[in-house]
Amino acid sequence: MTRPERPELPLACARARALLNRYGDGELEESLAAPLRGHLLECPDCRAMFAAERNLRRWIVRPEAPAVPAGFAERVAALAFAGAVPGARPQPAPSNEPALRLVLWLTAAAAAALLLLALALGSLGRPGGEELVAEPLPEVLQQLDQIEREFQASPAWSPR
Amino acid sequence: MGLFAMSHAPEEPTAADEDVRLVSATLAGDQAAFAELVRRYQERLFGLVRGYTRSTAEIEDVVQETFLKAYSKLASYRAESSFSTWLCRIAVNTALDQLKRRGRSPLVENPGADWNLEEPSEATPGPPPPDARLERAELQQITEAVLETLPEPFRSVLVLREFEELSYLEIAELLDISIGTVESRLFRARARFKEALAEIQPELFRDLSGPAPDGPRKRRRLGGSGPAAGRPFQD
Numbered sequence: 223m224t225r226p227e228r229p230e231l232p233l234a235c236a237r238a239r240a241l242l243n244r245y246g247d248g249e250l251e252e253s254l255a256a257p258l259r260g261h262l263l264e265c266p267d268c269r270a271m272f273a274a275e276r277n278l279r280r281w282i283v284r285p286e287a288p289a290v291p292a293g294f295a296e297r298v299a300a301l302a303f304a305g306a307v308p309g310a311r312p313q314p315a316p317s318n319e320p321a322l323r324l325v326l327w328l329t330a331a332a333a334a335a336l337l338l339l340a341l342a343l344g345s346l347g348r349p350g351g352e353e354l355v356a357e358p359l360p361e362v363l364q365q366l367d368q369i370e371r372e373f374q375a376s377p378a379w380s381p382r
Numbered sequence: 383m384g385l386f387a388m389s390h391a392p393e394e395p396t397a398a399d400e401d402v403r404l405v406s407a408t409l410a411g412d413q414a415a416f417a418e419l420v421r422r423y424q425e426r427l428f429g430l431v432r433g434y435t436r437s438t439a440e441i442e443d444v445v446q447e448t449f450l451k452a453y454s455k456l457a458s459y460r461a462e463s464s465f466s467t468w469l470c471r472i473a474v475n476t477a478l479d480q481l482k483r484r485g486r487s488p489l490v491e492n493p494g495a496d497w498n499l500e501e502p503s504e505a506t507p508g509p510p511p512p513d514a515r516l517e518r519a520e521l522q523q524i525t526e527a528v529l530e531t532l533p534e535p536f537r538s539v540l541v542l543r544e545f546e547e548l549s550y551l552e553i554a555e556l557l558d559i560s561i562g563t564v565e566s567r568l569f570r571a572r573a574r575f576k577e578a579l580a581e582i583q584p585e586l587f588r589d590l591s592g593p594a595p596d597g598p599r600k601r602r603r604l605g606g607s608g609p610a611a612g613r614p615f616q617d
Contacts, residue, residue: 243569247543249550277511278576281528283521284545287429288438294424298446299417302453 234261238268246275397422401465409456420449423466427473433541434477436526444480448473463555470546471556474538528578536571543568 238261244250245258262269395403401422407415427445435441451472452459459468512521529537542553550564557564 280511282544283525285522287432290424295417295420298420298449303413
């Protein structure tokens with residue numbers, strides 16, 4: 223049988239030390255706090271342990287918070303209401319989000335289908351490439367060409 | 383007559399009653415009511431978020447985002463719980479999200495794990511009290527430096543307990559954990575704080591010694607009518 227490395231604490235000390243944190247935080251009910259105070263008065267070891275616990279807390283000092291900027295509340299309230307749904311009311315619980323998403327998706331799909339349909343209908347009335355042929359010249363232009371050819375063939379005409 | 387007058391005197395509305403009234407007015411579309419809610423809690427949230435970051439701009443961003451989130455979720459708020467606890471929970475989560483987004487602390491160490499209470503070790507009796515020559519500003523800087531080394535589960539309980547002075551029950555409600563977990567994490571957080579303090583300030587740690595005042599510390603309670611208000615600690 224091996225001996226423990228250090229002697230067992232008396233039951234009172236073991237129980238007292240398990241309660242020190244809660245006592246130091248003011249969380250221990252009076253029915254336990256009163257006997258603990260009595261024990262601390264009698265036991266220097268537990269009292270030293272409690273003092274160490276208290277000392278640690280004196281090192282933890284709340285950092286200074288920056289001052290709240292002037293008009294912060296009004297600005298935040300304005301932002302909140304500006305970003306709200308029409309009617310300047312808070313957003314409803316997110317349970318409606320899937321239904322809203324479905325409606326938006328269906329709307330987008332319908333818009334895309336309509337666009338495709340419009341493009342298809344628009345292209346129906348236009349002529350194809352093989353249908354694009356030149357119209358014959360009007361008769362008056364043919365007569366003008368004939369007059370010009372006769373004039374160039376006459377002896378009075380000479381190119382400059 | 384006096385007794386009659388006393389029995390029929392209208393009761394002063396509590397801070398929690400006023401919160402509920404302002405929430406209802408906000409839900410009815412009253413922007414001024416929401417501005418008043420912000421005014422009531424803005425300083426508290428600036429102080430709370432200060433425990434997570436020292437950047438003034440970041441603190442302002444987080445607090446603003448907290449209020450905007452609160453506004454968007456206001457319809458889901460139930461008056462059975464304290465409005466301040468509800469708001470602080472949003473602020474803590476927003477602060478942690480912000481830090482994660484920016485790739486900084488909080489360090490997370492086994493977030494799902496928990497630790498059992500251990501008896502304080504006799505081998506490490508604890509730090510001496512801070513030297514009286516140290517200015518408060520210096521102590522604040524030391525606290526901040528040590529806090530930044532703490533993994534998240536410890537940091538939040540320490541901030542809420544030491545800076546916000548919340549009860550175990552209030553911290554449990556706010557972080558959605560049990561009172562036993564609060565006690566356990568707080569115990570471990572202080573042990574970590576002590577270790578980090580000894581590393582950061584070894585020379586002060588070595589030389590100083592002195593007594594500490596006896597007796598439990600008084601704490602500030604959250605305003606409101608939450609289940610924590612006025613109840614004794616129960617484990």
